[in-house]
Amino acid sequence: MREDLLQELVEDYTTGKQQSLMQMKKGQLTKEGFLEETKRHIDMYYVLPPEQARKLLEAFERYIFGYSRLSVLIDDKSVSDIRVVAHNNIRVKRKGRRMEAGVAFSSPEEYRQFIDYIATRNQVNISNLNAIQRFTDNESHPDFILRFTLSMPLVNTYNEPYLCIRKVPKTFPQMKELIGQGMLDRDTAELLVQRFREGSTLICGGNSSGKTTLLNALKETLPNDMAVLVAQQADELTTRLHPDMMFLHSLVGAGERQVSYGLEEISLAGLTMDVDFFIIGEVKGAEALYLLNAAYTGQLCAATIHAPSADKAPDKLVDYAMYGSRYSRDELMKMMDCFRTLVFMERYHVREIFECCGWSGERRDLKYQKIYGRDEA
Numbered sequence: 001m002r003e004d005l006l007q008e009l010v011e012d013y014t015t016g017k018q019q020s021l022m023q024m025k026k027g028q029l030t031k032e033g034f035l036e037e038t039k040r041h042i043d044m045y046y047v048l049p050p051e052q053a054r055k056l057l058e059a060f061e062r063y064i065f066g067y068s069r070l071s072v073l074i075d076d077k078s079v080s081d082i083r084v085v086a087h088n089n090i091r092v093k094r095k096g097r098r099m100e101a102g103v104a105f106s107s108p109e110e111y112r113q114f115i116d117y118i119a120t121r122n123q124v125n126i127s128n129l130n131a132i133q134r135f136t137d138n139e140s141h142p143d144f145i146l147r148f149t150l151s152m153p154l155v156n157t158y159n160e161p162y163l164c165i166r167k168v169p170k171t172f173p174q175m176k177e178l179i180g181q182g183m184l185d186r187d188t189a190e191l192l193v194q195r196f197r198e199g200s201t202l203i204c205g206g207n208s209s210g211k212t213t214l215l216n217a218l219k220e221t222l223p224n225d226m227a228v229l230v231a232q233q234a235d236e237l238t239t240r241l242h243p244d245m246m247f248l249h250s251l252v253g254a255g256e257r258q259v260s261y262g263l264e265e266i267s268l269a270g271l272t273m274d275v276d277f278f279i280i281g282e283v284k285g286a287e288a289l290y291l292l293n294a295a296y297t298g299q300l301c302a303a304t305i306h307a308p309s310a311d312k313a314p315d316k317l318v319d320y321a322m323y324g325s326r327y328s329r330d331e332l333m334k335m336m337d338c339f340r341t342l343v344f345m346e347r348y349h350v351r352e353i354f355e356c357c358g359w360s361g362e363r364r365d366l367k368y369q370k371i372y373g374r375d376e377a
Contacts, residue, residue, distance in 0.1 A: 087111035199340030232281030288320035
């Protein structure tokens, strides 16, 4: 099957026939109906022998319902992140290590056509007014939720789009599986589960360190008679077992008239929902203040936060809480003593666990005691 024919057909659907893609995305057109319409389009506009027409339709189906040349990387369970730096420079993170992907687009034109296609497929506007976009596809792949961050040449130094894809497993590991994978041992797991139920917990670390994976597993250990609310930017935290969990995600407007709900707004709304346990998937801004206030009033809370070391995590959360806050830094740091457990993650391992021993007025700082430490493997 000629590659140029496939690209021409894809271009037909990303330019003149966008409506069909949108109808399928919204469920107004079935997959079978969409492919039947495509077959009629091929028969009408492409002069091909029946066998070639059939192969073109099959290739188009793989392209449309997968992610073109990136599909093999998305299917690969050892790959957690995909970074397209240029049409011929694709990198992946495989088992925590960055390396070449071994695949590439044939030309800048094919890559840009692919970008136009995924924007149309995910109902994303990539005009000059929306040159940086973040969106999620939780439907097309059976095993992963796909989180996209896309920046267009308008804001890039070079003239090709940048595309980053984070793959979030839909079936996340439970604590028993994390023990088997070597993230932590059984005694440490039992310690964390006990502390998670008894006091607020902050999990910190760098990118892809396992923070969300650990939080996902810990929240599944909560008793069924606890009402849990999860506020998150993207749908990374889900539940496999718990019967009483609600999940809210932020919504970023792409235009002047589109509504926007950030983590700050949904965190504030969530705290009125009569919950026993409040979780923020990842603290990134002023929602930190609502998290702190909730924990300080006795609400059980948990969150993840990016930090290069355990001792930097409370400072980072307080920095976020100070956005528009009337509290002083010392007042917010005093409130941080309600987070009784601080976990530091590194390279998919639990490296350190600290217990908060309260605020030291003399030193004007929080006192922490290490209750678990693991040396670099």
